Amino acid sequence: MDRYLVISADCHAGLPNEQYREWLDPEFREAFDDNLADRARLRDLAQRGILNEEFAEEWERENEEGLAGGWDAARRDAELEADGVAGEVLFPDADAVSGGASAPFGAGLSAGGDADPTLLLAGARAHNRWLAEMCQLSPERRAGIALVPIFDVPAAVTEIHRARESGLRGGILIPSMWAPYPPYHDPVYEPVWAACEELSMPVHVHSGNADKASYGAYVGMYVTEVRWWSTRPLHFLLWAGVFERHPGLRFVATECGAFWAADLLWMMDTAYDREHGAKKLGEQLTAHLSMRPSDYFDRNCSIGASNTRRRELARRYEIGVGNLMWGNDFPHPEGTWPHTRAWLRDAFHDIPVDETERILGLNAAELYGFDVDALRPLADHIGPTPGELGQTGADLGKWHGLRAAGRPWITGVEAIPG
Numbered sequence: 001m002d003r004y005l006v007i008s009a010d011c012h013a014g015l016p017n018e019q020y021r022e023w024l025d026p027e028f029r030e031a032f033d034d035n036l037a038d039r040a041r042l043r044d045l046a047q048r049g050i051l052n053e054e055f056a057e058e059w060e061r062e063n064e065e066g067l068a069g070g071w072d073a074a075r076r077d078a079e080l081e082a083d084g085v086a087g088e089v090l091f092p093d094a095d096a097v098s099g100g101a102s103a104p105f106g107a108g109l110s111a112g113g114d115a116d117p118t119l120l121l122a123g124a125r126a127h128n129r130w131l132a133e134m135c136q137l138s139p140e141r142r143a144g145i146a147l148v149p150i151f152d153v154p155a156a157v158t159e160i161h162r163a164r165e166s167g168l169r170g171g172i173l174i175p176s177m178w179a180p181y182p183p184y185h186d187p188v189y190e191p192v193w194a195a196c197e198e199l200s201m202p203v204h205v206h207s208g209n210a211d212k213a214s215y216g217a218y219v220g221m222y223v224t225e226v227r228w229w230s231t232r233p234l235h236f237l238l239w240a241g242v243f244e245r246h247p248g249l250r251f252v253a254t255e256c257g258a259f260w261a262a263d264l265l266w267m268m269d270t271a272y273d274r275e276h277g278a279k280k281l282g283e284q285l286t287a288h289l290s291m292r293p294s295d296y297f298d299r300n301c302s303i304g305a306s307n308t309r310r311r312e313l314a315r316r317y318e319i320g321v322g323n324l325m326w327g328n329d330f331p332h333p334e335g336t337w338p339h340t341r342a343w344l345r346d347a348f349h350d351i352p353v354d355e356t357e358r359i360l361g362l363n364a365a366e367l368y369g370f371d372v373d374a375l376r377p378l379a380d381h382i383g384p385t386p387g388e389l390g391q392t393g394a395d396l397g398k399w400h401g402l403r404a405a406g407r408p409w410i411t412g413v414e415a416i417p418g
Helices: 017-023 026-047 053-062 064-070 072-085 115-138 152-165 187-199 219-239 259-272 293-300 340-348 352-370 372-382 397-405
Strands: 007-012 085-091 142-147 172-173 203-206 251-254 301-304
Touching: 007 251, 007 352, 017 026, 017 115, 026 115, 053 064, 053 152, 085 115, 085 352, 115 142, 115 152, 115 372, 152 187, 187 203, 203 219, 219 251, 219 259, 219 293, 219 340, 251 397, 259 293, 293 301, 301 352, 340 352, 352 372
Parallel strands: 007 085, 085 142, 142 172, 172 203, 203 251, 251 301
Antiparallel strands: none
8 A cells, every 4th residue: 555545525516506597396496596596695694794704705716716626527526636535425515605506495504494395305406416417427436415304204215215326325414403393313204214224325414504593693602513413413313223223324424523422422321331420310211222322333323524633533542443534625615625635644644554544535435335446546646645644654652552442431441642
C-alpha cells in the first residue's frame, strides 16, 4: 500500500435552485415557482446579521470554478482528485453559504415534519432523479443518498425501492425532526426500516435542522444544539429495539462530529448494566434490547464524521475505529476542500497506518459497497501516502494505553496514554 484509498463519506451535490424545475413532476412546477420566490425572500431576511457576508463573498470569489462541481460532474471529479479523494458519498444541498443549490421545497438537509409532506416528497423525488443520473457518470466513484421524508410511509417505501432501482445505493436521508408526526420509535415506520434492511440502504441523518424557531437571533444556540437534534433519532431507534428487530439495518449520523459518541455510549451502557445511577429503574429500561447499546452501535451504526478533529481521533478507541468515516464535505466551506491534504496531515500525522486506512476509506467502502479493486488504480495515482501525512517515523507508542483500554467502562482498564 503506497497510497491511501480515500473515500469521503460526506460530500454534497445539488443543482442551482431554479434548475430543479425540469426534474419535478409537472403538477408541482407552479408551486415550485411560488416557493422559489418565497425562499429567496426568506433567505435574504435570515442572513442579515447571521451570515458573514465578507467571508461568503471571498469564499465564492476564490473558489468560483470549483464550486461549480456541486452540479458539474467533470469539474467535481477534478476537484476531488486534487483533494486526493477517489470515492464519495453524496448528500444534497451543494451550497451551504447562501442556499443557492438545494433540493426543492426544502427537501434537503433542513427537511422536517413542519413542511407540506406532499411537496416535500415531490422535491425529494426531483433531487433523487437528478442525482441518480449524475452518479451514473462515475458509478464506481459515487454512492448517492436518496432523500426520503418518511412521514407518508407507503409513499416512502415506494420511493426507497424506486431510488435503489435507479442506482442510488448510498441509502436514504430522513428528516432528523419529525413533529407533528409520530416519533421514530413508533411501529408505523416499521415498513421503512424493513425496506432499508432488505435493500441494504443505510438510513442517514445529517446536521442542518434544529429547533430554530426558539433561538431568535442567538445563533450560538443553533451551533450548540444542532448536532443533538441531528443525532437524536439514534436514541429512539436504539432503545426502541429497532436494531434488535432489524440486525442488518445500518444507521449513519453524518456531519455531526464524533466527539459526542464516546460519552453517549458510556452513558447508555452503564444504564443498561444497571450501574448505581440506574439501579432504581425497572425492567422496561432494557425490555427491547438483548445487548449493550455499544454492541448495537458497533453492529448497526456509523459516523460520517467529516473533517475529523484531533480530539475526536484521540478518543477513537472509545468511539470505535470501525465506526468512523472521514469526509471532506465538498464543496462546503466548513469542510477541508480544497486543502484536504494539509488537513489530513494535521489530523492523522501520528495515527497508525492500518487505522488511517479504515477511517479514510475502508470503513466507507464496506458500508456503501464501493468496489475497492475498481478504485485502486485511481487511488494509486491521487491518494496521499503515509509519508505525505507525516506518518513515517511517527511515535505510535503514545496510543498503546488507550488501545488497551478500549472502552474503559467495559474493559475496566484505565485509559492512560503511552
